[in-house]
Amino acid sequence: MVVLSRSEKLAILADAAKYDASCASSGSVKRNSLKSGGIGSTTGMGICHSYAPDGRCISLLKILMTNYCMFDCHYCINRTSSNVRRAAFTVQEVVDLTLDFYKRNYIEGLFLSSGIIRSPDWTMEQLVEVARKLRVEHKFGGYIHLKTIPEADPDLMTEAGRYADRLSINIELPDDRAIAAYAPEKSGKRIRKTMATLGHRIGEAKAERKANRKAPLFAPGGHSTQMIVGADPSNDAKILTTSSGLYGSYGLKRVYYSAFSPIPDASSRLPVAAPPLIREHRLYQADWLLRFYGFTVGEILEGGEGGHLDLAIDPKLAWALKNRGGFPVDLNRADRETLLRVPGLGTKGIGKILSARRFGALRLGDLERLVQSVRKILPFVTLADWHPGGRLDSLSLRARLMPPAEQMELF
Incomplete structure (x- = not known):
């Protein structure tokens, strides 16, 4: 030995x-x-x-x-x-x-x-x-x-x-x-x-x-x-449904997702290639929506196909593009639950918006000071001096809001 x-x-x-x-x-x-x-x-x-x-x-x-x-x-x-x-x-x-x-x-x-x-x-x-x-x-x-x-x-x-x-x-x-x-x-x-x-x-x-x-x-x-993720044939819908049940039934603090890595001398049951890491990333984003944004599993999966999340864009944006009829949202009047559905708005940014608008109507310049980036937000909101016009209905909106190619290459 x-x-x-x-x-x-x-x-x-x-x-x-x-x-x-x-x-x-x-x-x-x-x-x-x-x-x-x-x-x-x-x-x-x-x-x-x-x-x-x-x-x-x-x-x-x-x-x-x-x-x-x-x-x-x-x-x-x-x-x-x-x-x-x-x-x-x-x-x-x-x-x-x-x-x-x-x-x-x-x-x-x-x-x-x-x-x-x-x-x-x-x-x-x-x-x-x-x-x-x-x-x-x-x-x-x-x-x-x-x-x-x-x-x-x-x-x-x-x-x-x-x-x-x-x-x-x-x-x-x-x-x-x-x-x-x-x-x-x-x-x-x-x-x-x-x-x-x-x-x-x-x-x-x-x-x-x-x-x-x-x-x-x-x-x-x-x-x-x-x-x-990816060791067995389970799709994202099954994974998220299980996670939702674990949160609701057992009070778990977190469910972590780990992309399967091929291992030496692997069983023939296992896949020969690892799933794309972006899938793990999208599951974490979806999990966040379940825990902090009031989304259901069914809503999150609306933007995907075959029970899987859309890998090209984040799940909140995918849902918003499937539900354009609920937008644009007036940032000066909408309640917190509605603001949570706006792509690009996080809980901290929403808190700042709710606090700031008590002192007067928010304008585009105010939003730019309150959040880190307005690129994804603007097509889905109105302000005192802003309306998206035809942007929201544009067929190219999805393509314009997709992450840059170099960012996707990180996965």
Whole structure:
């Protein structure tokens, strides 16, 4: 057996963790360890590994405990039948790495996942022990995100929530048939049951904190999941319908989308090529519309064909072009819900518009000062000194509002 150095393990297990997208750190809170001589912060700036919704850069040490795994999920490079170089950290090695990287100002937190070895319970115990040591023994106040294992004992999930800022349970595929076909050791029903239990416990903890600010924290950043895009034949309609159901039924904070990457020695069930990255990007845009803009899945898919989003333009613009009868919108009179439907207008820009128009009628110059770009907005709105005229009905409007070719080439 080859003995690997810590740096060799880090190279292998950091690379193996890159396939897990669910590591954003929105929802973190300040812990009290700094006041009691502890270390770690969730609010500083450092190496950017992910972004919070407010734009803060959150640096995370993102690794696996091990890339050994007893499961044989066809889409996973770390599956038991995969011929990859294997490595494993001990609990103490992960704790030491996290503290060393923090003290060097490389990171502000930890995202920890793992392949499943020995048993789901044993693996989950290792993950929880890392978080416990950091929080209890080292008073670490930084961000911790643990990838949980739905097959593990519920008591271990409860313990994980005591120490982690966020927990994630990756469903990976959008329906039970796909899960059974591509991840035979997993159960969609079991995954959803664990999500429900976590969601209920997080809700209880929030209620307890409202009643008593000294009540213990429990995964204050909520829980999230990930779906792989393009590993199975599911279309965007199926993916978004599943996401909408997860948000509504289990209170998930985020669904992350990860474009499938072809892997060595792949199963014949898997596609030979990766889907275009723009598809992943459009799903994130559609997900945003579901969560913050009041759109339904049916509305979002109006602009696409065959159950897929339009890859050439963003889903809000695609919907607006299909529903031109609802435009133009008067920016001086429309309510917030109507403004949310205007292409090019985000929630921050809408807030500025609602505030500014209380002091007088908005004109084109005012809009240019309130938002970053008016190019996409102008064909769909009116102002005191602006009307789009025939622009809205122009057959070439879609072509004129498409992103530049060089921007699309980034995907």
